[in-house]
Amino acid sequence: MHWLFLLLAGLAEVTFAFCLNKAKLSAGNESVGWYVAFAGFSALSFYLLNLSLSQLPLGTAYAVWTGIGAVGTALLGMVVFGDPLTGPRLFFLTTLTGSVLGLKLVSV
Incomplete structure:
Protein backbone atom coordinates (compact mmCIF):
# COMPACT_ATOMS: atom_id res chain seq x y z
CA MET A 1 0.00 0.00 0.00
CA HIS A 2 2.85 2.38 0.78
CA TRP A 3 4.36 1.87 -2.66
CA LEU A 4 0.97 2.81 -4.11
CA PHE A 5 0.99 6.01 -2.04
CA LEU A 6 4.47 6.74 -3.37
CA LEU A 7 3.45 6.09 -6.98
CA LEU A 8 0.44 8.37 -6.61
CA ALA A 9 2.64 11.03 -4.98
CA ASN A 50 4.40 11.53 3.85
CA LEU A 51 2.01 8.56 4.05
CA SER A 52 4.52 6.37 2.23
CA LEU A 53 7.26 7.30 4.69
CA SER A 54 5.56 5.45 7.52
CA GLN A 55 6.84 2.17 5.99
CA LEU A 56 9.50 3.10 3.42
CA PRO A 57 13.02 4.40 4.07
CA LEU A 58 13.33 8.16 3.52
CA GLY A 59 16.19 7.95 1.04
CA THR A 60 14.46 5.35 -1.10
CA ALA A 61 11.06 7.04 -1.02
CA TYR A 62 12.48 10.45 -1.87
CA ALA A 63 14.60 9.11 -4.72
CA VAL A 64 11.67 7.19 -6.20
CA TRP A 65 9.32 10.17 -5.77
CA THR A 66 11.67 12.58 -7.51
CA GLY A 67 12.48 9.96 -10.17
CA ILE A 68 8.81 9.47 -11.03
CA GLY A 69 8.40 13.24 -11.12
CA ALA A 70 11.47 13.83 -13.26
CA VAL A 71 10.79 11.10 -15.81
CA GLY A 72 7.05 11.76 -15.92
CA THR A 73 7.49 15.50 -16.32
CA ALA A 74 10.15 15.08 -19.02
CA LEU A 75 7.92 12.69 -20.97
CA LEU A 76 4.92 14.97 -20.52
CA GLY A 77 6.97 17.90 -21.77
CA MET A 78 7.97 15.98 -24.89
CA VAL A 79 4.48 14.68 -25.65
CA VAL A 80 2.32 17.67 -24.67
CA PHE A 81 4.54 20.75 -24.80
CA GLY A 82 6.87 19.84 -27.68
CA ASP A 83 10.10 19.62 -25.69
CA PRO A 84 12.94 18.16 -27.76
CA LEU A 85 13.10 14.38 -28.08
CA THR A 86 16.74 13.42 -28.51
CA GLY A 87 18.72 10.22 -28.18
CA PRO A 88 20.82 11.35 -25.22
CA ARG A 89 17.72 12.59 -23.42
CA LEU A 90 15.97 9.24 -23.87
CA PHE A 91 19.12 7.41 -22.78
CA PHE A 92 19.34 9.31 -19.49
CA LEU A 93 15.60 9.02 -18.84
CA THR A 94 15.97 5.27 -19.32
CA THR A 95 18.90 5.06 -16.91
CA LEU A 96 16.95 7.13 -14.38
CA THR A 97 13.96 4.82 -14.71
CA GLY A 98 16.21 1.79 -14.25
CA SER A 99 17.70 3.34 -11.12
CA VAL A 100 14.25 4.03 -9.64
CA LEU A 101 13.14 0.47 -10.33
CA GLY A 102 16.40 -0.84 -8.85
CA LEU A 103 15.78 1.10 -5.64
CA LYS A 104 12.34 -0.46 -5.35
CA LEU A 105 13.77 -3.94 -5.87
CA VAL A 106 16.44 -3.59 -3.18
CA SER A 107 14.19 -1.86 -0.63
CA VAL A 108 12.83 -3.61 2.39
Whole structure:
Protein backbone atom coordinates (compact mmCIF):
# COMPACT_ATOMS: atom_id res chain seq x y z
CA MET A 1 0.00 0.00 0.00
CA HIS A 2 2.85 2.38 0.78
CA TRP A 3 4.36 1.87 -2.66
CA LEU A 4 0.97 2.81 -4.11
CA PHE A 5 0.99 6.01 -2.04
CA LEU A 6 4.47 6.74 -3.37
CA LEU A 7 3.45 6.09 -6.98
CA LEU A 8 0.44 8.37 -6.61
CA ALA A 9 2.64 11.03 -4.98
CA GLY A 10 4.96 10.91 -7.98
CA LEU A 11 2.05 11.20 -10.40
CA ALA A 12 0.72 14.16 -8.41
CA GLU A 13 4.17 15.73 -8.78
CA VAL A 14 3.96 15.33 -12.56
CA THR A 15 0.50 16.89 -12.45
CA PHE A 16 1.63 19.90 -10.43
CA ALA A 17 4.47 20.49 -12.88
CA PHE A 18 1.96 20.34 -15.73
CA CYS A 19 -0.29 22.86 -13.94
CA LEU A 20 2.64 25.19 -13.34
CA ASN A 21 3.55 25.19 -17.03
CA LYS A 22 -0.08 25.73 -18.06
CA ALA A 23 -0.26 28.67 -15.63
CA LYS A 24 2.84 30.16 -17.24
CA LEU A 25 1.27 29.83 -20.70
CA SER A 26 -2.10 31.34 -19.76
CA ALA A 27 -3.32 34.69 -18.48
CA GLY A 28 -5.99 36.19 -16.24
CA ASN A 29 -8.48 33.98 -14.42
CA GLU A 30 -7.34 30.93 -16.35
CA SER A 31 -3.85 31.41 -14.97
CA VAL A 32 -5.22 31.71 -11.43
CA GLY A 33 -7.08 28.42 -11.87
CA TRP A 34 -3.90 26.66 -12.95
CA TYR A 35 -2.00 28.11 -9.96
CA VAL A 36 -4.74 26.87 -7.61
CA ALA A 37 -4.54 23.42 -9.19
CA PHE A 38 -0.74 23.57 -8.84
CA ALA A 39 -1.06 24.29 -5.11
CA GLY A 40 -3.61 21.51 -4.64
CA PHE A 41 -1.56 18.87 -6.44
CA SER A 42 1.59 20.00 -4.64
CA ALA A 43 -0.12 19.51 -1.28
CA LEU A 44 -1.51 16.14 -2.39
CA SER A 45 1.92 15.00 -3.57
CA PHE A 46 3.60 15.89 -0.28
CA TYR A 47 0.76 14.33 1.71
CA LEU A 48 1.01 11.03 -0.18
CA LEU A 49 4.80 11.07 0.11
CA ASN A 50 4.40 11.53 3.85
CA LEU A 51 2.01 8.56 4.05
CA SER A 52 4.52 6.37 2.23
CA LEU A 53 7.26 7.30 4.69
CA SER A 54 5.56 5.45 7.52
CA GLN A 55 6.84 2.17 5.99
CA LEU A 56 9.50 3.10 3.42
CA PRO A 57 13.02 4.40 4.07
CA LEU A 58 13.33 8.16 3.52
CA GLY A 59 16.19 7.95 1.04
CA THR A 60 14.46 5.35 -1.10
CA ALA A 61 11.06 7.04 -1.02
CA TYR A 62 12.48 10.45 -1.87
CA ALA A 63 14.60 9.11 -4.72
CA VAL A 64 11.67 7.19 -6.20
CA TRP A 65 9.32 10.17 -5.77
CA THR A 66 11.67 12.58 -7.51
CA GLY A 67 12.48 9.96 -10.17
CA ILE A 68 8.81 9.47 -11.03
CA GLY A 69 8.40 13.24 -11.12
CA ALA A 70 11.47 13.83 -13.26
CA VAL A 71 10.79 11.10 -15.81
CA GLY A 72 7.05 11.76 -15.92
CA THR A 73 7.49 15.50 -16.32
CA ALA A 74 10.15 15.08 -19.02
CA LEU A 75 7.92 12.69 -20.97
CA LEU A 76 4.92 14.97 -20.52
CA GLY A 77 6.97 17.90 -21.77
CA MET A 78 7.97 15.98 -24.89
CA VAL A 79 4.48 14.68 -25.65
CA VAL A 80 2.32 17.67 -24.67
CA PHE A 81 4.54 20.75 -24.80
CA GLY A 82 6.87 19.84 -27.68
CA ASP A 83 10.10 19.62 -25.69
CA PRO A 84 12.94 18.16 -27.76
CA LEU A 85 13.10 14.38 -28.08
CA THR A 86 16.74 13.42 -28.51
CA GLY A 87 18.72 10.22 -28.18
CA PRO A 88 20.82 11.35 -25.22
CA ARG A 89 17.72 12.59 -23.42
CA LEU A 90 15.97 9.24 -23.87
CA PHE A 91 19.12 7.41 -22.78
CA PHE A 92 19.34 9.31 -19.49
CA LEU A 93 15.60 9.02 -18.84
CA THR A 94 15.97 5.27 -19.32
CA THR A 95 18.90 5.06 -16.91
CA LEU A 96 16.95 7.13 -14.38
CA THR A 97 13.96 4.82 -14.71
CA GLY A 98 16.21 1.79 -14.25
CA SER A 99 17.70 3.34 -11.12
CA VAL A 100 14.25 4.03 -9.64
CA LEU A 101 13.14 0.47 -10.33
CA GLY A 102 16.40 -0.84 -8.85
CA LEU A 103 15.78 1.10 -5.64
CA LYS A 104 12.34 -0.46 -5.35
CA LEU A 105 13.77 -3.94 -5.87
CA VAL A 106 16.44 -3.59 -3.18
CA SER A 107 14.19 -1.86 -0.63
CA VAL A 108 12.83 -3.61 2.39
